Amino acid sequence: MEKLYEGKAKIIYPGPASGTVRVFFKDDATAFNGQKRAQIAGKGVVNNQVSSALFRYLEDQGIPTHFIRQLSENEMLVKEVQIVPLEVIVRNRTAGSFSRRYGVEEGRELPYPLVEFSLKNDALGDPLIEGDAALALGLVNGSELSRIKELALKINALLKDYFAQRKLELIDFKLEFGKLLHSAAPTDERGAIVLADEISPDTMRLWEFGTGEKMDKDRFRRDLGGVEEAYQEVLRRVLWPEQPST
Numbered sequence: 001m002e003k004l005y006e007g008k009a010k011i012i013y014p015g016p017a018s019g020t021v022r023v024f025f026k027d028d029a030t031a032f033n034g035q036k037r038a039q040i041a042g043k044g045v046v047n048n049q050v051s052s053a054l055f056r057y058l059e060d061q062g063i064p065t066h067f068i069r070q071l072s073e074n075e076m077l078v079k080e081v082q083i084v085p086l087e088v089i090v091r092n093r094t095a096g097s098f099s100r101r102y103g104v105e106e107g108r109e110l111p112y113p114l115v116e117f118s119l120k121n122d123a124l125g126d127p128l129i130e131g132d133a134a135l136a137l138g139l140v141n142g143s144e145l146s147r148i149k150e151l152a153l154k155i156n157a158l159l160k161d162y163f164a165q166r167k168l169e170l171i172d173f174k175l176e177f178g179k180l181l182h183s184a185a186p187t188d189e190r191g192a193i194v195l196a197d198e199i200s201p202d203t204m205r206l207w208e209f210g211t212g213e214k215m216d217k218d219r220f221r222r223d224l225g226g227v228e229e230a231y232q233e234v235l236r237r238v239l240w241p242e243q244p245s246t
C-alpha cells in the first residue's frame, strides 16, 4: 500500500474513505533529534493501544480528537487533518529540556501546569517558540492559539487523573493538534482544532507512584534498561478496568 508519509515512529497510509488516514505504529525509536536510534520490541503495539485508549477516553470526556477507531494491534483509523506545526508541551513537574534550560533539578512540582510551544522543525531541532511568535509567523491565529491552550490544560487535568488511578504520575507530555480541513468533514466541523498525532510512553513522562520509577521513553534515552517491560506495564495499566467514580 502506498505511503502518504513516513515519520520516525509512524507511517501514514490512505484510509478506506476520503478524509480518513491509517496510522501504523512502528517499533523504531529515536531520541536526541534522531541521533540515537534503535528498535523497541512491541513498542508499536503498545503505543497504538495506549493512544487509542487515551483518545477514546478523552473523546468520552468531550475533547475533540482525530481518532475514529482502532483497526488492529498496531494501526488506528483517524480523520485527516492539517497538523499545526507546533509541539504543545504541558508540564506538571520539572524534567528534561525544562530542567536543562533553567538549571533546575528534575521532579520539582510546578505551582500550576505550564504550557510551552516548540516549532515542529527537525532541521532547527524543534526550538522553543513564544505564542506571539507563532502568531506573527502565521502558524496559528489568535482564536486557534487560545483554543489549543484551553484544550491542552483540559487534557492535562483529565490525563493526570486517568494515570493517577493507575498509580502513575503524569510529569509532562507533548501534544499535537490538527485542523479538520477535508471536504469530507461535516461543514460545522470544518476548520476545527482537534487533538491529533499520538499520546504514548514515547510522548509522555510517567513516574510510578511511590518508587518514582520512570515508565516511559526516558528508559531508552538514558539507557536505564527494562525499556520493553516499562512500555508493556504502561499498557497493562491502561487496560485496567475503569474505576467507578465515587
Ligand code: UDP
Residues within 6 Å of the ligand: 087, 089, 095, 096, 097, 098, 126, 172, 173, 174, 202, 203, 204, 205, 217
Ligand atoms: N516530547 C516529545 N517529542 C519531542 C519532544 C518532547 O514527545 O520532540 C515529550 C517528551 O517525551 C516529554 C515532554 O514532551 O514527555 C517534554 O519533553 P522535553 O521538552 O523535556 O524534552 P526532552 O527532555 O525529551 O528533550
